Amino acid sequence: MKYFAISAALALGLAACQPADQAAPAAIDAPVPTVTRYDAATFFMTTSFGMADSAGFAFAASDGRILISSDETGVYNAYAVDPVSGEREALTDSTTSATAAISWFPNDDRVLVTFDGGGDELNHVYVRELDGRLNDLTPGENVKAQFIGFSPDGNDIWIATNARDAGAFDVYQYDTLSYESSVLFENTDALSISAVSPDGRWLALVRNRTSADSDILLVDRAADNAEPVLITAHEGNIAYSAYTFTADSSALIYATDEFGEFSQAWSYDLATGERAPVVTADWDVQFVTYSPSGRFLVTGINADARTEVTITDLQAGQALALPDLPAGDLGSVRFSRDEGSIAFMINAATSPSNLHIVDLATQAHTQLTNALNPAITEAEMVDAEVVRFASFDGVEIPGIMYRPHGASADNPVPALVMVHGGPGGQSRIGYSAMIQHLVNHGYAVYAANNRGSSGYGKTFFHMDDRRHGEEDLNDIVAAGDYLRSLDWVRDDQVGVIGGSYGGFMTVAALAFHPDAFEVGIDIFGVTNWERTLASIPPWWESFREALYDEMGDPATDAERHRAISPLFHADTITKPLMVIQGANDPRVLQVESDEMVAAVRANGVPVEYVLFPDEGHGFRGRDNRITASEAYLSFLDTYLRGEGEAAE
Structure with missing residues (x-):
């Protein structure tokens, strides 16, 4: 479970630096290989594309246009893509709030979209009317809403909102013509809403007791009492969750370890009530979906930080044949309404996600977008490699290595250990403008998946429960030692960087292992667990118990939270620190970073603090991400590599 995690695309970026007062270390004289250096904008002026919600309609009823989200203007908006030419029509035009496309309406060209208030995570669901107006279906100052699906006759929209109770999401149905709403299910126990069957009869709910133990409950809306019924009675720790229902609403497809x-x-x-295996593998099953009729089964396996997708034709009893496709991970598979075509994304470390379409009858394949900035080529990017090392106690730690072109024993480079969000996130192979920008400027990046990361089995995942900031932090320190052991890395120039929970690990490394890294960059990171755990958003109520089980309850574990919180040990930090904060962050409050910065500056240590007034827990605006990455580079050139001038 990813409580504080934020993706690299959102989290890892920054803005203009504050002055510092420490002289830079001496510059090195090692020769620099011939590599064209690009500014951050070159990497971020790629276009990020995202597919419509899997529970909705990706293809328009009238003409088969494909619904996507795109940040081509610098802010995410909804677009309609011509399935033949790839031409895009903007359906929304926000210049401030990142807008995500959800679904076309079942029988016309209206569109559902969602956006929040500048990163406050209070998403509402809007109808984009045929004349372009946006109509808020879920108004309210503190309301958070999520699309679930459409009724089988297309006359109702199912939406979960916390309008009745900030900590519980009820399910409402909205008439698609009048937009009048009524309660479909009142969630009095604040359970997690996981899925609704296509016929609208069944609801799958999850009770998260701990991070290792959860249950599925079913609501039969045709029953007299329509109360949640437990279907996963068990002893010991078993984690259950729901993927989806079959297209004919005859079965629930669920996850279990x-x-x-x-x-x-x-x-x-x-x-x-009979149970049977659907997909098993030596890795986690990430997702299971069906085509509208149920003929095709789509499954994804998290295979060593890559996604392996299989599309099975259940009618033919075999995997669906696809034409030769570009290298990368295939994802977000969406079927046309007649199931004659599929649209999907392909993403790779050297290429951002692009939208593709395949005609299943003719095998004709078209790439509909070109996300990469034409000013740079894939050959100039650095590919990713899964690399493992033995940690301080022998536990094998996997990670993703990005090695700059030209890095060698004769030309060693500075390096960064990058720490993902969580607790329980995972660094995966895929395009990151921030990473490619740093690597292009000669910084190796090793994205470590310390113990406690997801994707490597439940034993590994739970190795840091109630021990956060201990062995998992030691893994990050060991990752720095591993980098120093490589002959192509400068052993005196290794830093640490991370977002969200990874930001906590970054500052904790500087506080509790003050000689382990030369610099640290904290992006939206937790530094005071007492405050953070006491002020989590109310809409996290469905997994509050699980979060407290993993991290500790602030009512009873305050002593440990204080012991691992860098804020209360800031006097031990002696290495330059950069801190990034969003003013609208509902998870890590601004005051947390304000206090951390003041405490470290009191040591006479250089601290560069960047506050984004229009961001929350992660970056949503491209301009902010560009500014952030340039600031990272300037900070690292000054205090890690020693090529810049120290700020006065």
Whole structure:
């Protein structure tokens, strides 16, 4: 479970630096290989594309246009893509709030979209009317809403909102013509809403007792009482969650780690209660979806930080044949309404996600977008490699290595350990403008998946429970030692960088292992666990118990939270620090970073603090990401590599 995690695309960026007062270390004289250096904008002026929600309609009813989100203007908006030419029509035109496309309406060209208030995470669901107006279906100052699906007749929209109770999400149905709403299910126990069957009869709910133990409950809306019924009675720690229902609403497809280290996909027959395996692998099953008719089954496996997707034709009993496609991970598979075509994204470390379409009858394939900035080529990017090392106690730690072109024993380079969000996130292979910008300027980046990371089995995932900031932090320190052991890395120029939980690990490394790294960059990071755990957003209520089980309850574990919080040990920090904060962050409050910066500056240590007034827990605006990456580079050139001038 990713409580504080934010993706690299959102989290890892920054803005103009504050002055510091320490002289830079001496510059090195090592020769620099011939590599064209690009500014951050070159890497971020790629276009990020995202597919419409899997529960909705990706293809328009009238003409088959594909609904996507795109940040080509610098802010995410909804677009319609011509399936033949790839031409895009902007459906929204926000210049401030990142707008995500959800779905076309079942029978016309209206569109559902969602956006929040500048990063406050209070998303509302809007109808984009045919004349372009946006109509808020879920108004309210503190309301958070999420699209679930459409009724089978297309007459109702199902949306979960916390309008009744800030800590619980009820399910409402909205008439698609009048937009009048009524309660479909009142969630009095604040359970997590996971799925609604296509026929609208069944709701799958999850009770998260701990990070290792959860249950699925089903609501049969056709029953007299329509109360949640537990279907996963068990002893010990078993984690259950729901993927989806079958297209004919006869079975629930759910996840369980009951039978080994990894989550498998099983079916639960809604009439008989019989269970059967659907997908098993030596890795976690990430997702299971069906085409509208149920003929095609789409599954994704998290195979060593890559996604392996299989599309099975259940009618033919075999995997669907696809034409030769570009290298990368295939994802966000969406079927046309007649199931004659599929649209999907392909992403790679050297190429941002692009939208593709394949005609299943003719095997004709078209790439509909070109996300990469034409000013740079894929050959100039650095590919990613999965690399493992033995940590301080022998535990094998996986990670993603980005090695700059020209790095060698004769030309060693500075390096960064990058720490993902979480607790429980995972660094995965894919395009990161921030990483490619740093690597292009000669910084190696090793994205470590310390113990406690997801994707490597439940034993590994739970190795840091109630021990955050201990062995997992030691893994990050060991990752720095591993980098120093490589002959192509400068052993006196290794820093640490991380976002969200990774930001906590970054500052904790500087506080509790003051000689382990030369610099640290904290991006939206937790530094005071007492405050953070006491002030989590109310809409996290469905997994508050699980969060407290993993991290500790602030009512009873305050002593430990204080012990691992860098804020209360700031006097030990002696290495230059950069801190990034969003003013609208509902998870890590601005006051937390304000106090951390003041405490470290009191040591006479250089601290560069960048506050974004229009961001929350992660970056949503491209301009902010560009400014952030330039600031990272300037900070690192000054205090890690020693090529810049120290700020006065």
